[in-house]
Amino acid sequence: MSIHSFYENAPKHLVAVDCIIFGFEDGKLKLLIMKRKVDPMAGAWSLVGGFVQDNESTDEAAARVLKQTTGMDHIYMDQLHTYGDVNRDTGARVISVTYYALIRIKEHDRILANDHGAHWLSLHQIPPLIFDHSVMLQHALDKLRDKAHTYPVGFELLPEKFTLPQLRNLYEEIYQRELDKRNFRKKILAMNILEKLDEKDKSSSKKGAHLYKFDEAKYEQLMKTGFGFTM
Amino acid sequence: MSIHSFYENAPKHLVAVDCIIFGFEDGKLKLLIMKRKVDPMAGAWSLVGGFVQDNESTDEAAARVLKQTTGMDHIYMDQLHTYGDVNRDTGARVISVTYYALIRIKEHDRILANDHGAHWLSLHQIPPLIFDHSVMLQHALDKLRDKAHTYPVGFELLPEKFTLPQLRNLYEEIYQRELDKRNFRKKILAMNILEKLDEKDKSSSKKGAHLYKFDEAKYEQLMKTGFGFTM
Structure with missing residues (x-):
């Protein structure tokens, strides 16, 4: 042809x-x-x-x-x-x-x-x-x-500095169900991709909630490997 | 318009x-x-x-x-x-x-x-x-x-009954690198998706290697959830 x-x-x-x-x-x-x-x-x-x-x-x-x-x-x-x-x-x-x-x-x-x-x-x-x-x-x-x-997603949707309740709220919206506060906190901190800042967000309580931001280098690494099963 | x-x-x-x-x-x-x-x-x-x-x-x-x-x-x-x-x-x-x-x-x-x-x-x-x-x-x-x-893949490529060395060989081909025998065996059995058969393949050694097949129900379940991180 x-x-x-x-x-x-x-x-x-x-x-x-x-x-x-x-x-x-x-x-x-x-x-x-x-x-x-x-x-x-x-x-x-x-x-x-x-x-x-x-x-x-x-x-x-x-x-x-x-x-x-x-x-x-x-x-x-x-x-x-x-x-x-x-x-x-x-x-x-x-x-x-x-x-x-x-x-x-x-x-x-x-x-x-x-x-x-x-x-x-x-x-x-x-x-x-x-x-x-x-x-x-x-x-x-x-x-x-x-x-x-498998990956930490959705951080593109949050402001640069955010609280753990804000992050949990985002994941609750993605999954469309409530997540256990303590369990979420434990798991997300164990990922070791958040950097705790010396600042608090006092908009929702007098005591305030700690602000966090991403550790980009660790985040990049995690994005490459995922959390999954590796042979 | x-x-x-x-x-x-x-x-x-x-x-x-x-x-x-x-x-x-x-x-x-x-x-x-x-x-x-x-x-x-x-x-x-x-x-x-x-x-x-x-x-x-x-x-x-x-x-x-x-x-x-x-x-x-x-x-x-x-x-x-x-x-x-x-x-x-x-x-x-x-x-x-x-x-x-x-x-x-x-x-x-x-x-x-x-x-x-x-x-x-x-x-x-x-x-x-x-x-x-x-x-x-x-x-x-x-x-x-x-x-x-994240998922057990590649079983479509194997015969219905296969040995662990055959399965490892397939994964070695997928990753294009050698995998540790003992580690592979441990991980793949821990997935709990294989059924050990009362038969041996004696084509590659006198002692023979046990034949396995998939437990389809467990496999289906695993295909849905993956091995990954779950909130």
Whole structure:
């Protein structure tokens, strides 16, 4: 077969990126979603996404979508999965690559998000999403939880200095269940990735709670090896 | 924007699947690769792959490619990653979704594979592969090793009954390094997923080595929870 017919005879497809953008605010894990503007299903809720253009990689498309909706740049996005069922989008065949990002809600551009019809909703307020977007969200949550078993995750969501109750709150939001205070404290300190600061946060009690920050070097090391089983 | 212009104005792309097919034979972890038939780079080695057609999902395309090359059906394939750089294929822009499979080489159709120009090569014999296929392979290996830290993997590659030396050999091939015999034995038995059989394999010594098989129920449970850190 000639090079011409090899590439020319193959069918082409619309390819989209859909972004699962998590943030953490007021003790709640939140997701950025938007009202879809076009039919089919105009007005329904969807993940933030867009079509991959000719001059950009799929990674670049995801970064562009994030930037257009939040104003945020240079955010690490992890590719999750590609959804390739023939009829997943009822408007046309679209193959969709999902990405997820963890961002600090405070740092995003609220006006831009608003202009795009994008809203932060806490996890238990998420309405049904269009097409397979609810499945995409579930996969992203599973991945986040799965990763939290093996790696310390979610620190991208916290301020630089944080208390142990704040950190526990974040993990409770990721797992969507209460965690035992003492057990959590014991396990997280045993990881040996936190640096106790000589400062206290007195916003929630008179006595105050110690502030911590990450020991980046130890954190990096742990991110490489995980907590898992090693032969 | 109308539904028409929304979908019609978006660019379309060639989408391929590339399959990283691992097998285990004669104590070696092997990869199925083939000689490319078309330009650019006709005659160079590549992963086994093909274009996604209009009437099939990406998963179905991967299963079709596997079936066409090995004759094998109903093999579990795990999607790995989507490679979406604009210039990754020098013939045209092609977005590629990778899948990997672990199969028993004995069970594949050698004549079919031969007809397709496909060959099993052990890992340290793999020549440079076209485009980004060497990167795809490396990612698949990293994933396999990563998974082996947290889950018992690779049992799809072994016969139903196997000895501990065979299992250690498989892990040595996955990690590409020697493992301490006693330590491996201790760790693998501690997982509590093997069932010791009342049979011995006497092919490699007079005394023989005990045969084991998997306890599927315990294995399933472990696959769900992993060995990792749990809050």
